[in-house]
Amino acid sequence: MTDVAKRKSVAPAPLDWEYAPAPEARDIVRFDDRYGLFVGGKHVEPKSGEWFATTSPATEEQLAEVALAGAEDVDLAVGAAREAYEDGWSGLRPAERAKYLFRIARILQERSRELAVAESLDGGKPIKESRDVDLPLAAAHFFYYAGWADKLEYAFPHRAPRPLGVAGQIIPWNFPLLMLAWKIAPALAAGNTVVLKPAETTPLTALLFTDVCRQAELPPGVVNIVTGDGSTGAHLVKHPGVDKIAFTGSTEVGKAIQRELAGTGTRLTLELGGKAANIVFDDCALDQAIEGIVNGIYFNQGHVCCAGSRLLVQESIYEPLVAKLKRRLTTLRVGDPLDKNTDVGAINSQAQLERIRELVASGEEEGAEIYQPPCRLPEKGYWFAPTVFTNVAQSYRIAQEEIFGPVLSVLTFRTPEEAVEKANNTAYGLSAGVWTEKGSRILWMTARLRAGVVWANTFNRFDPTSPFGGYKESGFGREGGRHGLEAYLAFD
Ligand code: NDP
Numbered sequence: 001m002t003d004v005a006k007r008k009s010v011a012p013a014p015l016d017w018e019y020a021p022a023p024e025a026r027d028i029v030r031f032d033d034r035y036g037l038f039v040g041g042k043h044v045e046p047k048s049g050e051w052f053a054t055t056s057p058a059t060e061e062q063l064a065e066v067a068l069a070g071a072e073d074v075d076l077a078v079g080a081a082r083e084a085y086e087d088g089w090s091g092l093r094p095a096e097r098a099k100y101l102f103r104i105a106r107i108l109q110e111r112s113r114e115l116a117v118a119e120s121l122d123g124g125k126p127i128k129e130s131r132d133v134d135l136p137l138a139a140a141h142f143f144y145y146a147g148w149a150d151k152l153e154y155a156f157p158h159r160a161p162r163p164l165g166v167a168g169q170i171i172p173w174n175f176p177l178l179m180l181a182w183k184i185a186p187a188l189a190a191g192n193t194v195v196l197k198p199a200e201t202t203p204l205t206a207l208l209f210t211d212v213c214r215q216a217e218l219p220p221g222v223v224n225i226v227t228g229d230g231s232t233g234a235h236l237v238k239h240p241g242v243d244k245i246a247f248t249g250s251t252e253v254g255k256a257i258q259r260e261l262a263g264t265g266t267r268l269t270l271e272l273g274g275k276a277a278n279i280v281f282d283d284c285a286l287d288q289a290i291e292g293i294v295n296g297i298y299f300n301q302g303h304v305c306c307a308g309s310r311l312l313v314q315e316s317i318y319e320p321l322v323a324k325l326k327r328r329l330t331t332l333r334v335g336d337p338l339d340k341n342t343d344v345g346a347i348n349s350q351a352q353l354e355r356i357r358e359l360v361a362s363g364e365e366e367g368a369e370i371y372q373p374p375c376r377l378p379e380k381g382y383w384f385a386p387t388v389f390t391n392v393a394q395s396y397r398i399a400q401e402e403i404f405g406p407v408l409s410v411l412t413f414r415t416p417e418e419a420v421e422k423a424n425n426t427a428y429g430l431s432a433g434v435w436t437e438k439g440s441r442i443l444w445m446t447a448r449l450r451a452g453v454v455w456a457n458t459f460n461r462f463d464p465t466s467p468f469g470g471y472k473e474s475g476f477g478r479e480g481g482r483h484g485l486e487a488y489l490a491f492d
Pocket residue numbers: 170171172173174197198199200201228229230231232233234235237248249250251253254256257271272273274304305352355402403404
C-alpha cells in the first residue's frame with residue numbers, strides 16, 4: 001500500500017480507526033475461460049477469429065477472454081434477431097411476452113448475489129452498490145415492463161402501437177447490467193427483438209445474462225449479445241437490417257452515430273453525458289445536503305452520466321458547507337470493490353483513469369484549489385481519491401467537461417436567478433439537484449433548469465416508472481416509464 005493522496009489545504013483529522021474487512025464471497029460466481037457471441041440462442045465462435053481479455057480494474061487480473069465481433073458476426077446476429085422477430089416474437093400474444101419478462105425479472109432476483117459480484121469484479125464498483133442499486137433496479141425494470149407488455153393499447157390509446165422490428169443497442173461500462181435492462185426490457189415488451197453490444201471493459205454480466213435468457217426459455221434470437229469494441233458498435237449502427245439504434249455513452253460517439261444515421265430512416269435515441277448542477281440554498285437541511293452531494297458525485301466513482309459534478313453553493317453557507325464536506329470525505333472508504341464497507345471502488349479502466357488525471361491536472365493548472373482526503377490506495381489496479389475543487393471559475397475545463405470520475409467542482413451563487421444562469425451554463429442538460437426547504441422555490445427552479453431530471457432534496461434516485469433523458473448535448477429520447485416504451489413502437 002502506498003500513500004498517494006495529497007493534502008493541499010487544511011483538512012480535519014481522519015478517523016484513526018478502520019473497519020474490519022467484510023469481503024463478499026467471490027466464489028459465488030464462476031466465469032468460463034472464454035465466451036463466444038450469443039447469437040440465435042447459442043454461444044458461437046466469432047467469425048472474426050478475434051478475442052480480447054476482460055480484466056478486473058481493482059486487481060488487473062484477467063477474468064475471461066471474450067469474442068470480438070466483426071461485421072460478419074454482427075450481420076449474423078441481426079439476421080437471427082430478424083428471424084426471431086418474424087417467426088414468432090412479434091406475433092406472440094402480448095401476455096406470453098410478459099411471461100418471459102416476468103421470468104427474467106424473477107431469475108435476476110434469484111441470481112442477484114452472483115450477478116452483483118460479477119458486476120463488481122468486472123467493473124470495479126462497490127458491492128454494496130451493485131447489490132443494493134444495480135441488481136434490484138435491473139430486476140425492477142423487467143417487472144415494470146412485463147406489466148406493460150399486454151397493455152400497450154392502454155398506454156397509447158387510439159394510436160395502434162406496433163413494434164419496430166430489430167433494435168440495435170449499445171451500452172456503456174458504468175452500469176452494465178442496469179443499462180442492459182433499461183434497453184432490453186422495454187424493447188421486448190413492445191414486441192421487438194434485440195442485438196445488444198456491451199462495453200469492451202464490462203462484458204461479463206451481459207454474457208451471464210445469456211444464461212438468464214436460457215433459464216427463462218426465451219425463444220432463440222429474441223436477445224443476441226455481440227461483445228467487442230467500438231468497431232463492433234459501429235458495425236451495428238451501420239447495419240441496414242436494424243430498425244432502431246438505442247445508444248448510451250459519450251456525446252462524441254453519440255454525435256458520430258447521429259451523423260451516420262442521418263437520412264436513413266433508422267430510429268435513434270441517444271443518452272449521452274452530463275455536467276449536472278447540484279444547487280444548495282442556505283435554507284436547506286445542511287447535513288442532509290452533504291449526504292446528497294456525496295452520493296451525487298462519489299456514487300459509482302463518479303462514473304455516472306447524471307452525477308452532480310458541479311456543486312453550486314449559496315455564498316452565505318459556503319464556508320460551513322465546504323468544511324462539513326471535507327470532513328465527510330475523510331470517512332469515505334476507498335478500496336476493494338468486494339468489501340461490503342467500501343464506498344468508492346476502482347476506476348473502470350486505465351484509459352478512464354488517465355482521462356480523470358488529465359482533467360484534474362488542468363483544474364490545478366487553471367488555478368482551482370484541490371482537496372483530497374488522506375487515504376491509502378491499493379498498489380495494483382486503477383484508483384483515484386475522492387476530490388473536491390474549490391475556487392473554480394465557470395470557464396475552467398473541470399466546470400465544463402464531463403470528468404466521469406470522483407471529482408467535484410464547487411462554485412458559488414448569491415440569488416436564485418444567478419444559480420439558474422450558472423446551472424444552465426453548460427452544453428449538457430441531463431440532470432440537476434435543488435436543496436432548499438421551500439417548496440415554492442423548488443418549483444420556481446425546476447421550471448427554469450434546462451435538465452431532463454431535477455431532484456429536489458435528494459439525488460441519483462431512480463425508478464423504472466420515471467422517464468430519464470436529456471436536453472442539448474445530453475441527447476434525446478427518454479428511457480423508463482411509458483415514455484421508454486414509446487421509443488420502441490411505431491404508430492399508425
Ligand atoms: P463511448 O461512448 O466510447 O462508449 C459507449 C459505448 O459505445 C461502448 O459500448 C463503446 O464500445 C461503444 N462505441 C464506441 N465507439 C463507437 C462507435 N464509433 N460506434 C458505435 N459504438 C461505439 O464511451 P467511452 O467508454 O470511450 O468513455 C469516454 C467518455 O464518455 C467518458 O469519460 C465519459 O465522459 C463518457 N461516457 C458517458 C456515459 C454516459 O452514460 N453518459 C457512459 C460512458 C462514457 P467499447 O466500450 O467497446 O469501446
